[in-house]
Amino acid sequence: MRVLVTGANGFVGRALVQRLLSEGVACAGDVSQLLLVDQAFYNAPEHARVSFLAGDFGAPRTLDSLLSEPVDIVFHLASVPGAQAEADHALGDRVNLYATLALFERLAQQAQAHSRVPRVVFASSVAVYGAPLPPLMDEHTLPKPTASYGVHKLVGEQLLSDWTRRGKLDGRSLRLPGIVARPGLSAGHGSAFMSAIFRAAQLGQRYTCPVSPSASAWWMSRPCCVDNLLHAARLSADGLHAQRVWTPPVLHLEVKRIVDALAVRFGSARVDYSPDDRIERLFGRQPPLMDRRAVEAGFQHDGTVDSLIARALSDD
Known part of the structure; x- marks a missing residue:
């Protein structure tokens, strides 16, 4: 299978890439090509199955190159982090909103052209809940973002959910804490x-x-975060709840x-x-936080x- 990772040179992205190369998604060796995109790369793994592209993941030229052939699974990790997105609204909007929309639209076009629906794992954030938080939180707690980053992530979830409802993408969003x-x-x-x-x-x-x-x-470690991202990619689409959003334990x-x-x-x-x-x-x-749907789906702390x-x- 062909797998795309945005934000592949980030803190989580680098660990995810190593796991994909060693373990694959469902089993070792099932990733035939690993497409990596980020603003820049350093100490990148040299591997026959790996292709690198430095640039804006939502730019038309970048998307043309990345999606010249259909991809099977996408891990969308790239974003401008919270404090930076709050300080530079234009940059946050461009990367976290418009580039994400462009990526999802192009992936949906792939599904239309090739009858091949890509599975998309989106790294959302607990920032969607805002602050202050209620005394207890579960799967019914409503998001109320109080910063631009949280708004960006919530919109990304909704976009992915809508494309999934329309049968163009097979989306899964994880609301991750600080790693x-x-x-x-x-x-x-x-x-x-x-x-x-x-x-x-x-x-x-x-x-x-x-x-x-x-x-x-x-609290969540980087290995645990990668475990949960890979688990999201492995989940069968059968029986998943409509929104496809989980807050892992x-x-x-x-x-x-x-x-x-x-x-x-x-x-x-x-x-x-x-x-x-x-x-x-x-x-x-x-x-305290307990998303029972996430526990039932097999996500772990x-x-x-x-x-x-x-x-x-x-x-x-």
């Missing part, structure tokens, strides 16, 4: 502190955390619980706290806090 542990701070990610805690402990460095020790957040943990576990693993974790009300309001007051830490740092 840990990114290798460095990113000005584009408001949840960057979640990874910074891990990295500071790992390096024996002092870190000033912008949320309080009692702040509660949703997460570990709901206070920051202090993470810091204490890191201290045990590394001997110490030198974390000071200087809470920023805006960051804590958006990323540190997350309630990391298991325990120790497993989360081990997995988050396992693929450095």
